[in-house]
Amino acid sequence: MDRVKKLVCILSSVFLASAVLAGCGSSSTKGSSTAKEKLKNVNISYVKSPLNVPSIVEKKENLFQKEFDKDGIKVTFPEITEGGKMTEAMAAGSLDFANAIGATSVILAASNGVPIRIIGMYSRAPKAFTIMSKDQNITKISDLKGKKVAGPKGTILHQLLLGALSKENMKINDVQFINMGIPQAVSALMAGDVDVALVAGASVPQAEAKGAHVITTGEGILDATIVIAARKDFLDKHKDIAKRYMKVHDESLKFMKDNPDETYRLASEETNISIDQVKQMYGWYDFNPKITDADMKDLEATQDFLKQNDMLKKTIDIKSIIYNLNK
Known part of the structure; x- marks a missing residue:
């Protein structure tokens, strides 16, 4: 009888251990199913005009691919040249980054509920x-x-x-x-x-x-602010990707500084204008990506312009559409 009791205790311990292990396995499976889905694609708009040199360098020098290929992330460059079409694509979830979009388009979209955020400045070129x-x-x-x-x-x-x-x-x-x-x-x-x-x-x-x-x-009339924007839901899920995106953008600016002749050549070939014309226009642009106090004032002025000309029904807090990647 003692031997039977002993056997029952052993079997009970085995079943209990199995149940515990099964529970751990079940919990692990559940955790993996709810884990953040691996990013497979990044869609970045490509606009080469008026003279978007950083975008041209980024594409021609394969800078984004070099950064994201190591993680198996495919980069595509849909050529969406109209700001309104970019924000529509963002609203539909088919565009992740608007690389060079007018502040007017971003403000209009945000006012209409599109979850779009500014992560940096692209250029100022009145x-x-x-x-x-x-x-x-x-x-x-x-x-x-x-x-x-x-x-x-x-x-x-x-x-x-x-x-x-x-x-x-x-x-x-x-x-x-x-x-x-x-x-x-x-x-x-x-x-x-x-x-x-x-x-x-x-x-x-x-x-x-x-x-x-x-x-x-535009000199003396407006700053002609062009920004870099992204979908808020994408930023919330993949903030690390956005940080790497801006790192690549900085690399393009460094390339432009270190390789001016090659930069002029790439821009000339892509825009079908002469190298001399590229050099002339290049000096018109300020490509500093940092969002300054002056930029914020210009964004406010842009919203006022839209409101005064009956293109904007609902105003927004401009600060609310700025996404700080460092927080």
């Missing part, structure tokens, strides 16, 4: 944004009264037009504004279908070569 005409009788902003002006609505160029008009005590109703993209606006200008075009970047020297002239640039 001289790269212009108002142009082919008509030799149109040489100053006051000459625009009653004229057909073509350009992209809700953008830095649109903001430039309104700011330039305001300095002359004019309003948008004083001109015939036609909403169209930069290439289309330049084509319409050359064809004589419009009197004035809002033109930026590489399209400026190209239009000048065809007989157009600059009436004004």
Whole structure:
């Protein structure tokens, strides 16, 4: 009888140990199923114009691939050139980083509930944004009264037009504004279908070569702030990836500083403008990625511009769309 009791105790201990082990195994399986899913893809918008040299260097020198290939993360570069299309892609979850997007587009999207956040500055280049005409009788902003002006609505160029008009005590109703993209606006200008075009970047020297002239640039009117943005849900899940993204961006800036001739060549080939024109335009840009107090003021001014021109119904706290990667 004692032997039977002893055997029962042994078997009970075995079953108990098995149950404990099974429980641990079950807990481990459950933990792995809820663990953060491994990132497989990163989608980064590619916009080469007006003269987005860091993006050109990053793509041509495979900087992002070199950083993320070691983790088996595939990098894709959808060429989405319109800010509104970028924010739509972010809202749909198909774009992770907007590498060079106008502050106007980010503020409009955030106001409409798109979970988008600014993680750094891309550029400031007021001289790269212009108002142009082919008509030799149109040489100053006051000459625009009653004229057909073509350009992209809700953008830095649109903001430039309104700011330039305001300095002359004019309003948008004083001109015939036609909403169209930069290439289309330049084509319409050359064809004589419009009197004035809002033109930026590489399209400026190209239009000048065809007989157009600059009436004004953005200098003294606005800072032409372009930012780097990302989806908030992506940032919350993959903050480490965003930090590495900005590290790569810094590497592109270092490449530009250390290899100016190669940088000019890459930009020239990618934008189809001469190296001399690239050198001329390159000096217009401030690519410092740090968000400064002046940048914050410019973002506030951009929101005011959107509100005053009935393009923004709901204002936001600008600080709320800045995502600090160091916290």
